[in-house]
Amino acid sequence: MRKIWDWLVGLITKVSYDKWLHCIAGLIIAAFFAIVIRDPWCIAPAAIAGVAKEVFDLITTKKFDWKDLVATIAGGLIIQVFVWIRMLL
Numbered sequence: 001m002r003k004i005w006d007w008l009v010g011l012i013t014k015v016s017y018d019k020w021l022h023c024i025a026g027l028i029i030a031a032f033f034a035i036v037i038r039d040p041w042c043i044a045p046a047a048i049a050g051v052a053k054e055v056f057d058l059i060t061t062k063k064f065d066w067k068d069l070v071a072t073i074a075g076g077l078i079i080q081v082f083v084w085i086r087m088l089l
Contacts, residue, residue, distance in 0.1 A: 018068065019067060019068065019071040020071075022050070022053075022068045022069075022071035022072040022075065023071045023072065023074055023075035024075060025046075025049070025050075025072055025075065026046040026049070026050065026071070026072040026073060026074060026075025026076040026077075026078075026079075027046075027075040027076070027078060027079055028075075029042075029045050029046040029049050029075075029076060030042040030043055030045065030046040030075065030076035030077075030078075030079035030080060031079050032045075033045045033046075034079055034080075034082075034083050040083060040087065041080070042076065042079055042080055042083055043073070043076040043077055043079070043080040045076075046072060046073060046075060046076025046077075046079075047072070047073050047076060049072065050068070050069045050071075050072030050073055050076075051069065053068070053069075053072070054066075054068060054069050
């Protein structure tokens with residue numbers, strides 16, 4: 001059990017702080033659309049927000065970071081999975 005815990009902690013600490021912020025942003029956006037708007041495809045607004053943020057970064061800093069986009073979508077995907085599970089119950 002300790003080895004699994006150490007592996008998880010090692011994995012979590014390898015992800016940069018910025019990627020965690022993108023993931024949390026995707027979580028918040030998808031959760032808002034799932035809970036407040038009751039959108040069954042709440043991952044879409046999170047993905048759109050991620051693309052919009054990266055296009056903004058491309059315009060302002062000339063850098064488009066695919067990893068940031070993936071982190072944002074991953075956050076939305078976490079909420080989307082919960083929505084799908086809820087739909088099955």
